[in-house]
Amino acid sequence: MEKQIRQFDEDRDFRQEIIDLIHSSLQLENFSSLLEEYHSFDISNAIVEIEPQERISLFNRIDLDLAAGVFEHLETDEAIEFIKELPLQLAVKIIDQMDTDDAVDLLQYLESEEEDLDIVSLLSPKKRIELKKLWVYSEDEIGSRMSNSFIELTKSMSVKDAMKKVTMIAADTEYISILYVVSKHALIGYLKLKQLIVARASQTIEEIMETHLIFAHPHDDKEDVALKMQDYGESSMPIVDDLMHMVGIVTYDDLMDIISEEKSEDYTRFAALAGDDVDIQTDTLPVRVKKRIPWLVINLFLSLITSIILSLFGNSLTGSSGASLLAARLAVYLPMILGMSGNTGTQSLAVMIRYLATNKKELSFKGILKYLSRELGTGIFQGFVIGLLVFLMILITHMITGSVSIDHLTLMTAIVTSGSVFVALILSTTLGAIVPLLMEKFKIDPAVASGPFISTVSDITTLSIYYSIALAILLPLYL
Amino acid sequence: MSADFEDLETLTTKIIDLFRSDLSFEEKREKLDEFHDFELSQCLMELTMEERSNFFLFFSDPGVANILSQLSEDDVIPILKEMDMTRVSKVINEMQPDDLVDIIKEMDEEDQTSYLSLINPHIRPNIKQLINFDETVVGSIMNTSYVEIRKSDSIKQAIRKLVDQAPDVEFISNVYVTDLGYLEGVVSLKDLISSGNRPEMKIEEIMATNLIASTPETKNEEAIEIMKNYDFLLLPIVDKNFKMLGIVSFDDMVEALNQESDADYSRLAGVTDITIEEHETIFSTVKKRMPWLVVLLFINIITSSIVRGYSGVLTAIPTLALFMPLLSNMAGNSGTQSLGVIIRLFAKSQLDTRSSVVKHLLKEFLTGVVNGVIIAMFLFVMVIVMKMISGQTLIEVLPFAGVIALAISVALIVSSLAGALVPLVMKWVRIDPAVASGPFITTVSDITTLLIYFGLASLLLASLL
CATH class of the missing domain: 3.10.580.10 (CBS-domain)
Structure with a gap:
């Protein structure tokens, strides 16, 4: 028999295939089964591109389960728009089939937009109870991401009976890779489906289950739970209340969502971009401007402080030719000093933000002190080396551009400038570490202390240091 | 049973206490078996070398393989090296190929050859193939068992x-x-x-x-x-x-x-490695940050010489200096923003075609124009207010405020374009694009901004004097 080799086609465009299918076959008898060949994610991408009329007829014709899957994959604002297009009865049926955590998201937004729209009371009683359970958790709590579709076993079951149960309900259960063992509703153990499959039929669940439980509580921070799941490398984690009663599970797909949301959020904030992530498709010109201008405006006002400080110092730097000479000389090294301390501040800020993100739970006073003293040490070390280099640079440029001999005034200017670099680097390195710590303390997301923000703060401190030292030591010499 | 999840530190102490206790070998083994591989792996670092080799006696070869797989490569290699060779060969053959590949990749060439020779001949070619994949592609993390x-x-x-x-x-x-x-x-x-x-x-x-x-x-x-x-x-x-x-x-x-997100982050911040190790010293912190600083310092010679070159204008119009930090800060920020965008686009492979690059640059330019105009208007008003407070008349301030506003809009356009262009150029000429870090872009934009600022000022204002 001839072997048919399929070519891997990376450019196979499922979205376009579905759009074409909708346009060509929406009215056909077997449309629903044709569409079911595709993943609900691709379908959700495709229906964004079609006419509202086509969407309504599509949702009317396909299986409710598939429709719910499509809505689970839509962005919230699109989901709201499309659900409103549908007849209320159909909308209710679809929401009833959706995963509870996704349904909660959708309903919460719907409620805030259309106050008189009461879908919840139309849902099935079972769904309403599930919804109520999740409704109480805030967006940051792991409870808001829980699923309640998992399999429970009891410890006295035989492997054979357990297998029978799994076989029966697997099709209607979202997640089956780990099975949970409960006794009087309390979680007492778990086992992987893999272990159950390879176990001997005569064994009991108690014999093969793991009893060392790894779990979280519904009010735990979702990012903390994601970290714990990562550490343990398990594909799900049970969520229990204070009595160890199981209230739900979070699974690997929630984990991936939480982590990538957190990462891109931290990153974009650090780059002083508003919004969650960057995408070439959706980032049109207005979107780009909207993402950047808020930070630029805030920074403009902050930067104005630098101008005000400079104008205050400026009063002492006018009047005599000596003072003007000093003003011009200070200005020469100003961009360099500001640049260098801004850079060190950015470095230590970034390291601290990442440290906080991955070690939230283990922060101790002693640990922080150790961390800060290391930053201080780093600042002193770097300040010294960079200061020394600046000192040499000033003398060398003086020798190249001017006379070979070095006069007292030039020497003092070099000393004062490099001394200021030394102090400024120590300060901005420590500042870069302290600012996010303080923010964490006051429960502001430390990622808000983005790179540009810290560089403005370090501009202000550095400027003040540089000019104060220079005015105190150099001005009398120049006059 | 307590419903509180014990923290890792308590758990590892528990394991170590159990291991050091007087219980019989069998009792210990049974109890140790209850802990999760991750928890067991975390206490390895706390044990002495001798204890570690005893610790492994409690576990089967697959057990040890699972525990070691939980650790980072840097921690595993010394532990493998202190283990008895026959045990090592048994253990590494029990590891998942992707974990094993990660470890071998981190070794020096000599060790790589000797460890590869310990691997079963029938999976060895497989492992060798996986080692050659670049870390940013899935070949490097794929698993060959299914x-x-x-x-x-x-x-x-x-x-x-x-x-x-x-x-x-x-x-x-x-x-x-x-x-x-x-x-x-x-x-x-x-x-x-x-x-x-x-x-x-x-x-x-x-x-x-x-x-x-x-x-x-x-x-x-x-x-x-x-x-x-x-x-x-x-x-x-x-x-x-x-x-x-x-x-x-x-x-x-x-x-x-x-x-990968650590790599993006490190790049934006201009450090070689963003993560902090458990027992990091000042010296190793300095090593990660200093190289960049020194390079930037030397680039900054240019900024100093620009200001020196324009010292004539600066002494004639001393107020120019007042807005120098503001301008370079703002331009640096918008350069960092557009750098932040392009790093993500690189990572997501969204800039693979020539047309997408051109389109992106065009959009960056237009973004710079819009942002530049908005910020310039704000600044224009702010400069006028500031100067009038200090007693100057509107007619006196107007040209000055105009020049600053013009300078900042041009500077923002140039720097947001530079934030995207510099990494692209570096990619084309095959210099590691990571060189185009956040601090590098700010320094480049400092240079362009100073040139624009003083250039415009000497062109437009000096004639008024």
């Missing part, structure tokens, strides 16, 4: 195959249907198990054929998008003829995601 069945199998036969293969496979949530190694379809474990009551049905009837797979050269970022969007626990990896090569699992993906 459950394979044929489409002509009955459900009953397939379940039997699954039971036989499962012990050696890490994840079995998907079962792959192959013919002579070529991927033809996939059956989820859920579907297979729920079909258990129809044992004679053929796999062909329940397998899905609309396959979503990746090649080993696919970027990690793209693969994670696929896995996230399709809610995949596993992603099959095939060559261009659909020959099955392996699978990528969610846990490896998450790890790759972490590493």
Whole structure:
């Protein structure tokens, strides 16, 4: 028999295939089964591109389960728009089939937009109870991401009976890779489906289950739970209340969502971009401007402080030719000093933000002190080396551009400038570490202390240091 | 039972206390067995070398392999080196190929050869192949063990195959249907198990054929998008003829995601490595940050000489200096923003075609124009207010405020373009684009901004004097 080799086609465009299918076959008898060949994610991408009329007829014709899957994959604002297009009865049926955590998201937004729209009371009683359970958790709590579709076993079951149960309900259960063992509703153990499959039929669940439980509580921070799941490398984690009663599970797909949301959020904030992530498709010109201008405006006002400080110092730097000479000389090294301390501040800020993100739970006073003293040490070390280099640079440029001999005034200017670099680097390195710590303390997301923000703060401190030292030591010499 | 989850520190202390206690070997083994591999791995670092070798006596070879797989490569290598060679060869042959590859990759060449020789000849070529993949593509994190069945199998036969293969496979949530190694379809474990009551049905009837797979050269970022969007626990990896090569699992993906976002972050911040190690010294911190600082310092010679070159204008109009930090700060910020965008676009492979690059640059330019105009208007008003407070008249301030506003708008346009252009140019001329870090862009934009500022000022204002 001839072997048919399929070519891997990376450019196979499922979205376009579905759009074409909708346009060509929406009215056909077997449309629903044709569409079911595709993943609900691709379908959700495709229906964004079609006419509202086509969407309504599509949702009317396909299986409710598939429709719910499509809505689970839509962005919230699109989901709201499309659900409103549908007849209320159909909308209710679809929401009833959706995963509870996704349904909660959708309903919460719907409620805030259309106050008189009461879908919840139309849902099935079972769904309403599930919804109520999740409704109480805030967006940051792991409870808001829980699923309640998992399999429970009891410890006295035989492997054979357990297998029978799994076989029966697997099709209607979202997640089956780990099975949970409960006794009087309390979680007492778990086992992987893999272990159950390879176990001997005569064994009991108690014999093969793991009893060392790894779990979280519904009010735990979702990012903390994601970290714990990562550490343990398990594909799900049970969520229990204070009595160890199981209230739900979070699974690997929630984990991936939480982590990538957190990462891109931290990153974009650090780059002083508003919004969650960057995408070439959706980032049109207005979107780009909207993402950047808020930070630029805030920074403009902050930067104005630098101008005000400079104008205050400026009063002492006018009047005599000596003072003007000093003003011009200070200005020469100003961009360099500001640049260098801004850079060190950015470095230590970034390291601290990442440290906080991955070690939230283990922060101790002693640990922080150790961390800060290391930053201080780093600042002193770097300040010294960079200061020394600046000192040499000033003398060398003086020798190249001017006379070979070095006069007292030039020497003092070099000393004062490099001394200021030394102090400024120590300060901005420590500042870069302290600012996010303080923010964490006051429960502001430390990622808000983005790179540009810290560089403005370090501009202000550095400027003040540089000019104060220079005015105190150099001005009398120049006059 | 307490409903509070014990923190890691308590757990590792518990394990160590148990290990050092007077209990019999059997009792200890039974109790140690209850802990999770991750917890056991965390206490390894706290033990002495001698204790560690005793500790491993409590576990089977696969057990030790699982514990070591939880540690970072840097920690595993010294532990392997202190182990007895026969045990090492048993243990590493029990490891998942992707974990083993990670470890071997981190070794020096000599160790690589000697460890490779310990690996079973039948998987050695496999490992060698995986070692050669770049860290940013899925080939480097794929796993070569998965459950394979044929489409002509009955459900009953397939379940039997699954039971036989499962012990050696890490994840079995998907079962792959192959013919002579070529991927033809996939059956989820859920579907297979729920079909258990129809044992004679053929796999062909329940397998899905609309396959979503990746090649080993696919970027990690793209693969994670696929896995996230399709809610995949596993992603099959095939060559261009659909020959099955392996699978990528969610846990490896998450790890790759972490590493990559750390790399993006490090780049934006201008440090060589953003993570802090457990016992990091000042010296190692300095080593990660200093190289950049020194390079930047030397580039800053240019900024100093620009200001020196324009010292004539500066002494004639001393107020110019007042807005110098403001201008360079603002331009630096917008340069960092557009750098931040392009780093992400690189990572997501969204700039692979020439047209997408051109389009992106055009948009950056226009973004710079819009932002530049808005910020310039704000600044224009602010300068006038500031100057009038200090007693100057509107007519006196107007030209000055105009020049500053013009300068900042040009500076913002140039720097937001530079934030995108510099990394692109570096990529074209094959300099490691990581060189175009946040601090580098700010320094470049400092230079352009000073030139624009003083250039415009001497052109437009000096004539008024």
